Amino acid sequence: MPVKIPDHLPATEVLNKENIFVMTESRALTQDIRALKIGILNLMPTKITTEVQILRLLGNSPLQVDIVLLHPKSYKSKHTPEKHLTSFYKTFDDIKEEKFDGLIITGAPVEHLAFEEVAYWEELKEIMAWQLHNVTSTLHICWGAQAGLYYHFGIPKYTLSSKMFGIFTHTVTKRNVPLLRGFDDIFLAPHSRHTEVKREDIEKVPELEILSESEESGIYIVATKDGRQVFVTGHSEYEPLTLKAEYDRDVTAGKEIEKPKNYFPNDDPTKPPVVNWRSHANLLFSNWLNYYVYQQTPYNINEVSKAEGQWERKREGSQV
Ligand SMILES: CC(=O)SCCNC(=O)CCNC(=O)[C@H](O)C(C)(C)COP(=O)(O)OP(=O)(O)OC[C@H]1O[C@@H](n2cnc3c(N)ncnc32)[C@H](O)[C@@H]1OP(=O)(O)O
Numbered sequence: 588m589p590v591k592i593p594d595h596l597p598a599t600e601v602l603n604k605e606n607i608f609v610m611t612e613s614r615a616l617t618q619d620i621r622a623l624k625i626g627i628l629n630l631m632p633t634k635i636t637t638e639v640q641i642l643r644l645l646g647n648s649p650l651q652v653d654i655v656l657l658h659p660k661s662y663k664s665k666h667t668p669e670k671h672l673t674s675f676y677k678t679f680d681d682i683k684e685e686k687f688d689g690l691i692i693t694g695a696p697v698e699h700l701a702f703e704e705v706a707y708w709e710e711l712k713e714i715m716a717w718q719l720h721n722v723t724s725t726l727h728i729c730w731g732a733q734a735g736l737y738y739h740f741g742i743p744k745y746t747l748s749s750k751m752f753g754i755f756t757h758t759v760t761k762r763n764v765p766l767l768r769g770f771d772d773i774f775l776a777p778h779s780r781h782t783e784v785k786r787e788d789i790e791k792v793p794e795l796e797i798l799s800e801s802e803e804s805g806i807y808i809v810a811t812k813d814g815r816q817v818f819v820t821g822h823s824e825y826e827p828l829t830l831k832a833e834y835d836r837d838v839t840a841g842k843e844i845e846k847p848k849n850y851f852p853n854d855d856p857t858k859p860p861v862v863n864w865r866s867h868a869n870l871l872f873s874n875w876l877n878y879y880v881y882q883q884t885p886y887n888i889n890e891v892s893k894a895e896g897q898w899e900r901k902r903e904g905s906q907v
């Protein structure tokens with residue numbers, strides 16, 4: 588939430604320059620507040636687990652958030668009970684006439700396929716095209732990020748020689764960006780993927796900025812300069828035992844799999860992992876929700892298509 592301060596307090600200018608959100612008294616008096624409408628396009632096979640992980644992070648804010656769960660109509664999920672989907676989920680057809688303040692597109696275990704081979708690719712393309720004019724900001728996670736970067740900007744994914752699996756150290760590449768507000772200089776986040784996107788491909792796209800990366804695990808956070816699309820290649824939302832579950836699953840299946848790096852104490856899979864990425868996950872989601880959704884989206888949700896990116900607003904010197 589913004590700090591509300593007197594109109595001409597000198598701190599306003601200093602904090603504005605640091606992108607710390609302050610609201611003058613006159614603006615606060617005229618501010619209307621409503622619940623935010625956030626869609627979660629859940630592409631994971633472990634849908635119920637993913638719901639909990641994402642809702643836990645979205646719930647860590649004083650803002651009211653209305654959640655709409657979405658699944659692809661063009662694909663029949665093998666692992667999620669039909670009853671769960673019919674009870675709690677909608678499809679794109681149900682909501683395409685509506686506007687959303689935010690949309691989250693999850694990961695999916697389909698990296699081994701070309702994007703075009705994914706059963707719901709045509710539907711996802713439609714959703715990604717729709718999102719440009721009907722959602723204020725979209726947060727893409729892992730495969731969702733690769734799919735978004737490919738669909739919107741033609742950025743390819745590359746197969747890694749071994750799975751990027753574990754907890755990795757990241758640094759802030761671009762300072763004073765609201766999404767990274769309060770981030771430590773070095774912070775940790777989980778990765779669990781067989782593919783990557785490359786810096787040189789992203790740097791060719793003028794609309795994109797690399798916000799955070801890791802020496803070991805590569806690109807981590809990329810966003811459009813207007814903040815309306817955010818791409819995160821890791822899984823900050825993962826719970827303490829999620830990587831262990833993936834590791835145990837692959838060991839049981841007799842697959843060749845290395846232990847997740849920097850995860851088990853002394854690299855001993857019989858010991859419970861120590862969580863060191865939770866504070867980062869909470870900050871990433873609350874910054875996105877606050878600065879890229881709440882502060883940007885119009886009070887009248889039907890005007891979402893007209894929402895401006897925050898960088899443009901800042902340049903014009905107007906109050907967000
Ligand atoms: C890179 C990232 O984004 S990481 C995020 C993905 N991470 C995870 O999914 C971790 C949890 N998943 C798992 O542990 C496993 O996928 C399991 C245990 C749920 C299932 O494993 P398996 O039975 O070996 O795989 P299976 O062949 O059934 O396919 C798994 C999933 O792949 C996806 N999938 C596979 N082929 C396709 C395809 N052609 N088109 C679309 N989706 C596909 C589906 O999501 C499918 O599950 P669903 O039908 O329930 O949605």
Ligand SMILES: N[C@@H](CCO)C(=O)O
Nearest residue numbers: 696697698779780833
């Ligand atoms: N996180 C995924 C990677 C595959 O896309 C898994 O281990 O299932």
